[in-house]
Structures are given as structure tokens and as C-alpha cells.
Amino acid sequence: MSTAIASVFWAGTFLVLSALAVPWFLWGVAVTWFGLPVWLWWHVGWLVLTTAVFFVFTRTGWGIWSGVEA
């Protein structure tokens, strides 16, 4: 990826990670799985996904925006 594309790609990725950490589409839903609200399961899963995405970022995107000479 060129630096410009990578820059926009990672900004967009971080935005999506933030925007969907709360499952807005489950607003008002009270269904439970194994005794816990389904929206809580989403959130836990999302944070695990966030860790996976952060890992990929450290491998491929680290240094972006910072002006640091690699």
C-alpha cells in the first residue's frame, strides 16, 4: 500500500472499530445468551477483534502519521 492509501485505510479502520464497539443496531434488544445480554457478547467479541486488528496494525501500519523515519 502507498503511504496515502494506508493512511486513509487505517484512519477508516480505527473509526469503524470505535463506531461499532457499542452495537447500536441492538438498541432496546433484551435477548440473553447463556444468561448475559446479547449486546454484551457483541461487545466482548468486538474488543477481541480490536486486539486482532491492533496486532495487524503493529505489523503493517505502525509509524503511520507520525513522521518517524523507519
Add this chain to the structure above:
Amino acid sequence: MSLAVQLGIVVGYLVLALGIGVVAYRVTTRSAEDYYLASRTLGTVVLLFTTFATLLSAFTFFGGPNISYRAGPEWILVMGLMDGVLFGILWYVIGFKQWVVGRAHDYVTLGEMLGDRFGSRGLRGLVAGISLFWLFPYVMLQQMGAGTALAGLTEGALPYWAGAGLVTLFMIVYVILAGMRGVAWTDTLQGLFMLGMIWAAMLWVLATVGGPEVLSEGLGTNAPEFLALGGGLYTPQFIISQAVGIAFGVTMFPQVNQRFFVGKSATVLKRSFTLWPVLVILLFVPAFLLGAWAKGLGVEVGESGNVLPVLLTQYAPGWFAALVIAGALAAMMSSSDSMLLSGSSYFTRDLYRPFVDPQVSDRREDWLGRVGVAVFAVAAFVASLFQPGTLIDIGSTAFGGFAQLALPVMVALYWRRTTRTGMLAGVGGSQAAYLASVFTSLLPSTIGGWDFTLVGMLIGLVLTVGVSWATHAAPDEDRTVYFEGLEAD
């Protein structure tokens, strides 16, 4: 359950923390960089856990579960979004850049980093002054948490003032002795301990009651609105305002911001950043679920009481409740010790040295830093005896105050055209607006459901960019500082 056993557990824990401080003291040299930053040598496990334990305070054990108990478990989402996702991203965006710049120029504090770039003693002092203003009530809040917890545990045998005083005393001793290295080591122990305790507490309650299905049935009966996402306190505006305000605020808390400087290498930062979201969720889910479950179980908590100790007293043996309270003390001390150390460094480096005695010797600065820790802690302890306001009110006010600093700092780190006048306008203007909204009726505390914290941040951003755009750099500003000759390793 005898008082002696309860006190034994708590005091044993305090002595262990002190012991670690003494070991760290033996390897600490007499320089400011070593005392405040452990010479920038922290590895992954210690950096991760010291940031974790520093960030998570008595609020995780008391304030947070109380909110879940009174308003529902959606607080997990607020804190997960705030801490796990937003803070993680900011750790890279602000923290990594600060780490690189800090290493290149040997900065110890945020004020020093800004003052040097903008050639401005005034900006340096302003940032330090604002930080100390918000930090002080927050340290007091931690001491209140400790006093209340110990009084509750011992049913008043150890009065509030004695509990708060005991913890303050232990902290003063090991922070003065050991500096950042000792604080970071004890934080690692404290972080692991509180994580272990909160999981044990959750499993204990689950085993006693008979599983999560029973608890959600209880919630369905006693508080059916708790299972549905949203409702009551939790509007989208509230969730976003809280999460964004606290996440940006945390990055400017002196004890967290200073941790941006201390990583040993880029590899350490990368590993810590990666593990962060999972570590956060491991703590918040059990802590705040316990608060919500207590509601379903029909646990009664007084108007100003804390739900977690009450729940454990009813559903777990006394020695176990004492261990969990020790976990809460760990959370509280690991935040306060770091706040004392950072508060002291802001005072000596950004106020005393530039404004009182620019020629201060290393030896005297070292001595002043340690005296500063004791003065700060004792003053906060005295204030905690009068207990002004409630835990949550004071806490959220401080977070909002720190959040006002974040956007001007980010603009400065990433935009070369930022000027000194722009920074002074952005930092000063946003603080003035936020203070007016909190302490006067000139400005509202919310606008259309959005917290004024966000409005103030926007004002700070517009002022920093707008005024920088309209003004020229002063002759003694150095634009290259954040942009040239930076290396990651």
C-alpha cells in the same frame, strides 16, 4: 470473621507493596529522569500493567459497579469503548509520537515538551497548573475510596480517617523511596491482584447463586430494563459523551501521559498496544456485571453505600471480602502513587524550576520532588476528611478538565503551523469555557444531551487551529522539534 484476620490481610498487602518499593529503591539512581521515568526502560509486562493499574482506580471497584447497580450494565460498553478502543487508538496517536519526541529531546513532562517546542515558559506553566488543579481532587477521591472501603470492611472499627491515613502513609513512603520504577513494579503486582480478585469474586457469586441464567432471571424480575440495551440514563449522547470525554481526558492525566515516555523500545509499545483491549475487557466485564447482578438479587445498598462490598458480604465469606477490598485498595493505590509522583514532577520541573529557581541543582530537584510527593499526599488526605461532593461528580469533572488539553496537544504534535499564540488560546479558552460550565451557570453542563466536555474540546480545537492560522510563529519557537530527526529505534 474476626477483625484481626481482615486487618491482617489488608496490612499484609500494604507491607508487600512497601517491600517492592524498597527493592526498587536499591536500584534507583539519584537523577530526575530515573526517579520520574525509570530511565525509559520499562518492558512489555511492566509497561502494560503499570498503565492498566494506573488508569483503573478505586472507581472500577466502587463507582463503576455502583453505576451498573443503579442504572444498568451498559456502563461496560461506555468503559469498553472508552478504554479498550478509544484509549488504545490514542495511545498510538498521542502516545507513540510523544514517546519518539520525548526520547529525542529527553522530555520528562508534557509541559516540558510543549514549552520547549513553543519557546514558552508560560505555556509550560499553564499546562502544569491546569493539570495540578484537576489532579488534586482526583487524588483526594482515591483516598476517600480507601477510607470508605476499610471502614465498611471493618464495620467502623477502623474509622474512615484512619483507613485513608494508613493508605496515604504507606504510599508516601514507597513513592518517596522508589520513584517510577518502584511504582511500576508495585503496579504490576496490583494490576494482577485486582484482576485476579474481581474474577474470583464473579466466579464466587456465580457458584453461590447457581449460574448466570439465575442472575439474568433475577434481573428480568427485579429490573427488566437492565437487560435491554439503552434506556434510562443510557442515551446514545450519554454513552458517546462519557466514552469520548474520559478517553481523551485519560491521555492528559499526568500519571498516564507520563507513561507515554517510559517504554523501553517500539517493540514494547507495540506489544502493550496489542494486548490492551483484551486486558481492559477482562477487568470491566466482571466488575460491572457484579453491580448489575446485585440489583437482580435484590441486594439493598444505602444512598451513598458501595454495592460491591455489600454484595460480597452477603454472598461470600468474610476473608474473601477482605481480599477483594485489598484488591480495591490495590486499584486505588496504584493510581494514587502514580498521581503523586507525576504531580510532583509537574511541580518541580514545570513550575519550580522555570519560575522560581532556573539554576536548581539536580540534588535539590531530587529532594524537592520527594518533598512534593509528601506535601501533595498530605494535603489531599486532609481534603478527603471533609469529603466535598460525591465520588462520581468529582471524578467526571476532572476527566472533562483533562480532556480539554488533548486536542490542542494533538494539533501541536501533528501540524507544523501550530503557533504559541494558537496553543495558549486553545488551552486557555477551552479550560475557561469548561470551568464556566462546571462551576457557574453562564454555560450549560449539557447541550441537547451532549456533555459540555465535548463542546469545550471543540472550542479548544477551533481556537488552536484558527488562532495558529491567523498568527505567525514567535522567533523563539522551534518547528522542527516534533517533526525532524525522529527515529523509532
